[in-house]
Amino acid sequence: MVTMRKKRLADLLAAAELPILCPEDEKDIEICGVTDDSRQVVQGMLFVAVAGATVDGHRFINDAVAKGCAAVLVSRDYTEECAVPLMKVDDTGRVLGYLAAAFFDFPCRRMKMIGITGTNGKTTCTYLLEAMIAKAGGVPGVIGTVSVRYKGCETPAALTTPQPVELQRILEQMSEAGVTHVAMEVSSHALAQQRINGVWFDVALFTNISRDHLDFHGSMESYFAEKEKLFASYLKDHGQGVIVLGSGEAEEQENNGWCDRLIAVLAGHNHACLTCGIGRGLIQARNFRFDLQGIRAEIVSPEARFVLDSPLVGEFNLRNLLGVIGCGTALGYALQTICTGLAGVKGVPGRLERVLPDGDTAQEGTGLATVFVDYAHTPDALENVLLTLRALRPERLIVVFGCGGDRDRGKRPLMGGVATRLADVLLVTSDNPRSEPPRKILAEIEAGIREEKLAKGKGEQLMQNRQLKGYDVIEERAEAIRIAICGAGAGDVVLISGKGHECYQIIGSRKLFFDDRQQAREQLNIARQAA
Template sequence: MGMEIRMILKELIQDIDVTSISGDTSIDIKNVAYHSKNVVKDCLFVAIPGLKFDGHNFVDEAIERGARALILEKPMRKRGNICHIVVRDSRVALARLSSRFYHHPSQKVKLIGITGTNGKTTTAYLLESIFKKAGIKVGTISTINYRYLKNTLKAAHTTPESLELQKILKDMVDSGVSHVVMEVSSHALDLRRVDGCSFDIGVFTNLSRDHLDYHQDMASYYRSKERLFTDLLQHKEDPWAVINEDDPKGGLLKNVVHAKVLTFGIDVKGDIWADSLSPTPKGISAQIHTPYGVFTMESALYGKINVYNILAATGVCVCFGIPLGIIKEGIESLSHVPGRLQRVSNNHDIHVFVDYAHTDDALKRVLLSIKEAGQGQIICVFGCGGDRDPGKRPLMGQVSGKLSDFTIITSDNPRTEDPYKIIREIEEGIKQVQVDRYAVIPNRRQAIQYAIDLARPGDTVIIAGKGHETYQILKDETRPFDDLVVAKEILDNRKARNGNEI
C-alpha cells in the first residue's frame, strides 16, 4: 500500500489558469478524478467537455460521491459549500494539477517523448533494450502496454490521460526508474494529456496522413506534433530534439524547436546517418555513423523503415552519452516488436509478417521494405478501420495494388460502419491501378487462410492493419482475434504443397 496523498486545494491549483474561485480553498484534497464514477470522499472533480460526454453534466453525481471541490470550464450555479473553480481550459488544468498532486514525477526522471506517424513503438522498444544493456532502470509508456521493472499495465491509449499518466510516472519514480520512454500521440498533444510533463528529449520520426477523422487536415495534424518541440521541450535544463531530416516536416521542425537539435537520416546525412544497408536472412544490417564514431549492426528487425527507428534510438542514446558498443548491443539484442513487421515462424519456407500498418504511407513503407529484400511474390491482406478517416481507404488500395503481387481485401475493425462499405471504398483505389490481382474476403480469418494457401515457398505474406491487437470490433461487440495467433494456427495446419498446385 502506498502512502496516502493529500494536498491543500490552494496549493494544488497553483499552476493552473484560474478565472474565478467561489468557496474555501484551504480544504484537504485526497484524490482527483475527471470521471464521476471514480470520485471518492474529499475528491477534486475536474469537469471536462469531452468528445462524447460533457463532465459538467455529471457534477451532481460527483458531489454525491464525495467531491469537495470542482474544476469547471463553464460557470455553474453554486452548490452548497462545494468550492467552484472556473478555468480557461479544464484539460490543461487537469494535466498541471495532476503533476502537482503526484509531486511532479517527470522532473525526477529522464523523460523521452517520441512522436510521429510511424515508428514510435519500435523506437521505444529499441531505447528500452539499449537502456537495459546500459544498466539503466527504464519505464516505457507505449501503444502495446505500460511497463517498468516487473510491472505491466494494459494500455487504454497510446498515451494515457494526464491523471493516469502522472500516477504511472510517480509509481515508476517510487520503484527506482531513472529513464522513461513515452510514445506521445497527436491526440495526447492536442488534448493536453502531456502538458504536465517535463521532457528531456523529444523525438520526431516522420509525418504522413493519419487521424484526419480527428484532426481534419494535415496542417492541424502537424501542429499537434509540433507542440512537443515548441511548447513542452523547454522545462528541463539542456533539452534535445532528435529529428528525422529525411522527412520534409523534419526540416521545418528543426527551425522552430526550443532545444538543441540532433538530426538523423539515410538520404540526407544528418548528425546520425546510415549507409551500407543490406537485407539479411534474419533482418537487416547497416553501418551507423555518429559524431563519436561508426559501428556496424545486424538487427533482427526488418527493412529500411526500421533503420530509421534504429537511427532515432541511436540519436537519443548519443544525447545521453551512452557508449556506441552498448548502443550496438542493445539494438542487436531486440528480437522483435509485437505486431511491427513481426515474423510468424513456420516450416513451409513462406515469409509471413504481421504489421500494424493502417495508413497508405505505413503500408507503402512495409511493402517497399519487402520488395527491397527480393523475397518471391508479395501477397498482402488488409482492411481499414471503421469510424476512422475514410479518405485513406482508396489510397491504401492503390498502394497495395501497385506494390503487391496479389491483394486480399478484408475487414479490420469495422466498428459501427458497414464492413462491405469500407471494402468497396478500398476497391475504388485498387481498381485504379489493376483489376485482376485481388480478391475480396470479408471474413478476416478466411482471408488470412486464403493468402497462406496461395503462397509458394519463397513468397511473402503481409497481414497488415491490426498488428499487436488481440481483438476485432464489430458494431458494439469486441471479439478475440489475433492476426499472429490465427496465422500461426493456419501455418501449423498447412500441409506442404508443390508450387504447381496453386
C-alpha cells in the same frame, strides 16, 4: 486515482500555477486526489468538471459532491447550489494535467523523459529505447500502444498515451519503483486533447509524418501542428529534439519539409537538435544491407563510428534505429553502448512479426510460405513494409489488408493503390469496420485498386495459379488469411497487415477476439500437415 497522500487546496493550486482565487477559509481544505471522472470520486478528492467531446463533466457535479469530493473546479457558470467550494477557470481540460502533476509533485522532473511522436515507428522506438537504456545501466519504463511496463510489471494499454490523471499516476508509480528513464509514445490525439500537460521531456523524437487521423485533424497542416507542440511546448529547459530525416528522393520531399519546420521550431526555442538519416544528418547510417536475417549498417556520428547489427528487418526499421541512436546520443551514451543494446532487440509485437508453425524456430526447407503480421494501417506504412518485403525477392508477395471503419476514408483508395503497385496478390478484407458497412469500406479500397488496372479474380484461383496477378475481396478476415496461407508455397511471402499486436475485431459496437498471429499460426499448422 490515488489516496495515499494529501495536499492543502491552496498548495495544490499554487503548485499547478493556476490563477485561481482561493478564499481564506478554503485554503486549508485537504485534497486526497484529483479526478475528472465522478465514478472515481472518493472522500476528499478535487473533482475537475471537463467538457469533453461526447460527455460534459459539469453534468456530474452533484454525483461527485454526493460521493464526498472536497472541492469542484469548473469552466462554465454553475448556478445550482453546491455544498463544497467551487472554483472556475477558463479551460478545465487544459489545467487537469497540471493539477494531477502537482498532486504527485511532478514525477517527470525526477526521471529522464523521452517522448516519441510520428505517424509510424513510435512503438518500435519504445522497445529499442527500453533495451538501450537497460544496456546503459538505467532502469527503463515504457508508456505506449502495446503496454505500460517497468521493472517486471506490464499492463495492456487502453490508449497510446493515457488520459491526464492516469498518466501522472503511472509516472508517479514508475518514479517510486526506481525508474530512471521513461520512453513514452505521444500521439497527435494526446497533444490535441492536452493529455500530456504537466509532463516535460528531456528528449523529443520525431520519426516521420504521413497521412493518418485526418478524420480527427481535418488536414495535414493541423495534424503536423499538433505534433509540433511536443517540440515547441513540452521540452524541459535543457531539452533536445531528435529528427529522423527522409531520404533525398522526390517522394520524401514532403516529409523533409516537415522536418525542416521542426528544426526551425527547435532553434526558435533555443533547443539543440540532432538530425539522423540514411546518408544524411549529424548521425548517419552508411554501408548498409538488408535481408531476412536483419540489418547491418555502419553508424557514423561526429564523435565515433560503429557497426550496428540488428535482427529487425527493412529500411524503415533502420530509420527507427537511427532515431533511437539519436536519443541515446542526446542522453550522453557512447555509440558502442547504444548499438550493443539495440542489437539485442529481436522483434516488436505485431511489427513485421514473423509467424511460425507451432514448434518451429526456423521455417526454411519446410515448403511453407514466410508469413509476417504487421500493424501498418496507413498508405506510407503499408508502402514501407511492402518495399521491405519486395526487396527480399520473394517468388510472390501476397498481402491481406483492410481499412478501419469510422476513420479517415481518404486513405482507403490510397492503400489500395499502394498494395496494387507493390504486391502480386491482394486479398482485401475487413479490419475493424465499426459502425460502417464492411462492403462500403471494401468498395472504397477497391476503387484505388481499379485505378491501377489490376484484374479481379477468385482468391483461391489466384493463389493456385502462380502466374496470375490480381485481387479479390473477401469480407471475412479469417477466410482471407486461410486462403492466403494455404494457397502460398515455399518462396512466397504473405503479409497480414493492419492489426499487428491487436487481438480484436470491432464490428458495430461489439469488440470480438481476433488475433492475426493466432489465425496465421493455425493455418501454417494446417499447411504443414498437408505438405
